[in-house]
Amino acid sequence: MSVKKKFKGLSDKAVGWLFIGPTVLLLLAINIYPLVYAIKMSFTNFYANKIGREPQFIGLKNYIKVLNKEAIWEKMQVTASFMFWTLLLQAIIGLGLALLLNRKFKGNELLTTLIVLPMMLSPAVVGVFWTYLYNPQVGLFNYVINFFYDFGSFDMIGSSMLAPWSIVIVDTWMWTPFTMLICLAGLRSVPNYLYEAAEVDRASKWQQFIYITLPSVLPFLLLALLFRGIENFKMFDMVVELTSGGPGSATELASINLKREAFEKWKTGYSSAFAVILFVTIFGFGNVYVKVMNKIKER
Amino acid sequence: MILLFVSLFSFSVNSNAKSITLGWAAWDPANALQELTKEFTAETGINVNFEFVPWPNFADRMLNELNNKGKTFDLLIGDSQWIGAGAVYGHYVKLNDFFNKEGISMSDFSPATVYAYSTWPKGSENYYALPAMGDALAWAYRKDWFDRPELRSEFKKKHGYDLGVPANWNQLHDMCKFFQGREIDGQKRYGAAINTERGSEGITMGVTAAMYAWGMEYENPNKPYDMEGYFNSPQAVEAVEFYRKLYEDCAPPGHSDAYMVANLDAYKSGQVAFQMNWYAFWPGVSKEDSGGRVSGFFANPKQNVAAATLGGQGISVVKYSDKQDLALEYIKWFARPDVQQKWWDLGGYSCHNDVLNSPSFPTSTVYAQGFLDSMGIVKDFWQEPTFVELMLPMQEAIHDYVVNGKGTAKEALDKIIAEWVEVFEADGKL
Numbered sequence: 001m002s003v004k005k006k007f008k009g010l011s012d013k014a015v016g017w018l019f020i021g022p023t024v025l026l027l028l029a030i031n032i033y034p035l036v037y038a039i040k041m042s043f044t045n046f047y048a049n050k051i052g053r054e055p056q057f058i059g060l061k062n063y064i065k066v067l068n069k070e071a072i073w074e075k076m077q078v079t080a081s082f083m084f085w086t087l088l089l090q091a092i093i094g095l096g097l098a099l100l101l102n103r104k105f106k107g108n109e110l111l112t113t114l115i116v117l118p119m120m121l122s123p124a125v126v127g128v129f130w131t132y133l134y135n136p137q138v139g140l141f142n143y144v145i146n147f148f149y150d151f152g153s154f155d156m157i158g159s160s161m162l163a164p165w166s167i168v169i170v171d172t173w174m175w176t177p178f179t180m181l182i183c184l185a186g187l188r189s190v191p192n193y194l195y196e197a198a199e200v201d202r203a204s205k206w207q208q209f210i211y212i213t214l215p216s217v218l219p220f221l222l223l224a225l226l227f228r229g230i231e232n233f234k235m236f237d238m239v240v241e242l243t244s245g246g247p248g249s250a251t252e253l254a255s256i257n258l259k260r261e262a263f264e265k266w267k268t269g270y271s272s273a274f275a276v277i278l279f280v281t282i283f284g285f286g287n288v289y290v291k292v293m294n295k296i297k298e299r
Numbered sequence: 300m301i302l303l304f305v306s307l308f309s310f311s312v313n314s315n316a317k318s319i320t321l322g323w324a325a326w327d328p329a330n331a332l333q334e335l336t337k338e339f340t341a342e343t344g345i346n347v348n349f350e351f352v353p354w355p356n357f358a359d360r361m362l363n364e365l366n367n368k369g370k371t372f373d374l375l376i377g378d379s380q381w382i383g384a385g386a387v388y389g390h391y392v393k394l395n396d397f398f399n400k401e402g403i404s405m406s407d408f409s410p411a412t413v414y415a416y417s418t419w420p421k422g423s424e425n426y427y428a429l430p431a432m433g434d435a436l437a438w439a440y441r442k443d444w445f446d447r448p449e450l451r452s453e454f455k456k457k458h459g460y461d462l463g464v465p466a467n468w469n470q471l472h473d474m475c476k477f478f479q480g481r482e483i484d485g486q487k488r489y490g491a492a493i494n495t496e497r498g499s500e501g502i503t504m505g506v507t508a509a510m511y512a513w514g515m516e517y518e519n520p521n522k523p524y525d526m527e528g529y530f531n532s533p534q535a536v537e538a539v540e541f542y543r544k545l546y547e548d549c550a551p552p553g554h555s556d557a558y559m560v561a562n563l564d565a566y567k568s569g570q571v572a573f574q575m576n577w578y579a580f581w582p583g584v585s586k587e588d589s590g591g592r593v594s595g596f597f598a599n600p601k602q603n604v605a606a607a608t609l610g611g612q613g614i615s616v617v618k619y620s621d622k623q624d625l626a627l628e629y630i631k632w633f634a635r636p637d638v639q640q641k642w643w644d645l646g647g648y649s650c651h652n653d654v655l656n657s658p659s660f661p662t663s664t665v666y667a668q669g670f671l672d673s674m675g676i677v678k679d680f681w682q683e684p685t686f687v688e689l690m691l692p693m694q695e696a697i698h699d700y701v702v703n704g705k706g707t708a709k710e711a712l713d714k715i716i717a718e719w720v721e722v723f724e725a726d727g728k729l
Binding site for chain 2: 045047049050051134135136137139153155157158159160240243244245246247248249250252260264265266267
């Protein structure tokens with residue numbers, strides 16, 4: 001029997017399921033099942049490395065423990081601070097660069113390519129080579145800073161005051177081009193006639209920026225920040241390579257702490273509860289953010 | 300046709316060749332072992348493949364392999380702290396019957412190393428490894444600088460005693476501080492490269508060198524796992540405070556996340572007068588003395604008691620290996636006194652009494668006497684199956700206090716005890 005004949009009797013719905021079936025199965029296997037399993041584990045005292053020990057149901061104990069642990073709130077604070085500063089800097093610098101590159105000038109393409117280069121690199125590699133740049137004795141970063149003003153010897157990674165800034169600087173260096181590209185796409189979609197009309201109405205450049213450019217580019221900027229926010233909430237590799245979460249726990253983000261609890265201390269139940277809390281947090285914030293973004297778009 | 304025949308023949312020869320795989324950390328002694336093992340292959344026809352993993356990933360890689368019951372390794376030279384997990388979780392083959400059958404006696408090896416690298420429960424006669432590589436945390440110093448008359452007289456004038464091997468940690472601090480920021484031969488130098496690494500075990504290994512010397516005990520000797528008043532005793536607190544002082548006063552700039560390689564680099568590049576490191580590195584350091592650099596070595600200085608942080612490893616047969624017989628053959632060969640002597644000659648640290656008790660041993664290298672002294676006073680971190688869970692809170696809390704300057708030493712130690720209690724409770728020990 002030919003294949004054509006075999007499928008001849010299938011309804012459109014069945015063919016549709018045939019197409020999306022593999023994807024749905026894959027999604028169930030690698031996304032939904034682990035999520036459900038993690039939720040189930042979060043109510044137990046399971047330790048993945050304790051072979052032969054059956055997990056016992058302990059109710060909400062893990063959740064209470066996570067939420068009452070001072071150290072967890074410290075990590076959340078470090079994460080929030082990291083997100084706030086990186087998003088703020090990336091929004092301002094990214095938009096600024098996009099405005100600059102939206103103008104036509106000689107070398108525009110080359111400059112765009114150069115600016116975009118950092119985000120092509122692997123975060124782990126970036127983390128490693130910035131440790132050299134930050135070296136207080138031979139690092140280029142310290143040399144450049146001291147060239148403009150002599151601060152003397154300072155240790156970006158070893159100082160609890162400077163280390164949080166060290167990761168903010170690297171993330172901003174690496175990911176501002178992403179914000180810039182999205183903003184640039186937004187800027188290029190603004191029709192020229194709007195500016196021409198504004199010129200006719202004798203609007204100043206500043207007024208054109210406030211009333212035309214900014215509203216047009218804002219949805220794009222917010223979208224870029226949404227992506228960056230989600231990425232930075234789960235930031236891991238770059239920070240581990242750069243500071244290992246140190247000095248002490250000064251740069252230990254929630255994701256790094258989660259990895260340590262789950263795969264070094266092997267507190268599977270406890271870390272599952274922590275992961276669920278993080279998931280709910282990011283999911284909740286994400287939803288509110290998208291709603292706000294849609295409202296801005298509708299205006 | 301001939302080529303086809305030859306290639307088929309060589310394939311058949313290769314597939315019949317006996318081979319085993321040995322896993323260890325990627326460092327100088329591993330290269331020495333590789334060299335030594337050529338003799339094993341020549342004698343037995345068994346090829347030994349080596350997989351050496353860089354230190355920062357060593358524990359993760361090996362422990363994951365064991366937890367997953369992997370067959371990659373037939374032999375594993377694992378850290379002393381892993382012996383508990385190796386025995387309790389059944390990762391290592393118990394070697395008692397094999398030792399009895401082959402006439403290998405543990406009394407032929409240094410007692411401290413047998414206790415630390417081979418037995419579980421500690422001090423029992425259940426052996427899960429053969430002591431392979433004796434090691435302890437020690438110090439190297441720039442003897443060429445110490446011998447300079449102008450520096451010697453300046454130091455003596457300032458401190459009232461001679462610049463030389465420090466008799467205790469206070470003297471070590473004096474000497475390190477003496478060199479901190481000093482210009483020698485036109486270059487700015489610093490005091491000491493000490494362990495401050497956050498990610499794996501670095502700062503714990505460093506700070507315990509001080510804590511042991513101050514007389515710290517992990518637990519009440521009469522009541523196991525009772526840590527209050529022992530691990531956070533006033534002496535332990537003082538030792539941790541001292542370690543922070545040593546870091547603040549004497550470490551080179553940027554030495555905030557440093558362990559073995561970073562300490563070696565700081566020393567080799569002429570930045571520091573002292574480096575803290577494992578004996579395993581001293582053959583390399585000694586061999587590379589050049590351009591006027593002369594290195595001296597000494598065991599961990601005493602403070603209230605003489606003590607040193609234990610390093611080193613035993614060699615174990617992996618339970619999940621399909622070639623346990625070949626792996627045991629290797630252990631039988633490695634335990635031979637003549638092989639142990641060659642192991643020491645090549646730069647490995649033998650734990651065999653025939654080697655260590657030989658009259659020529661103390662003078663065989665400049666660091667041999669220090670090694671002997673150290674192996675008599677070693678103390679180790681918890682060797683519990685949960686040692687990783689025990690190590691992590693200590694890394695965080697000590698790094699937070701010493702490098703980050705957060706809180707007090709007492710608070711850091713109290714925090715560690717609270718975390719350890721949780722780990723022991725989860726393990727059913729408390």
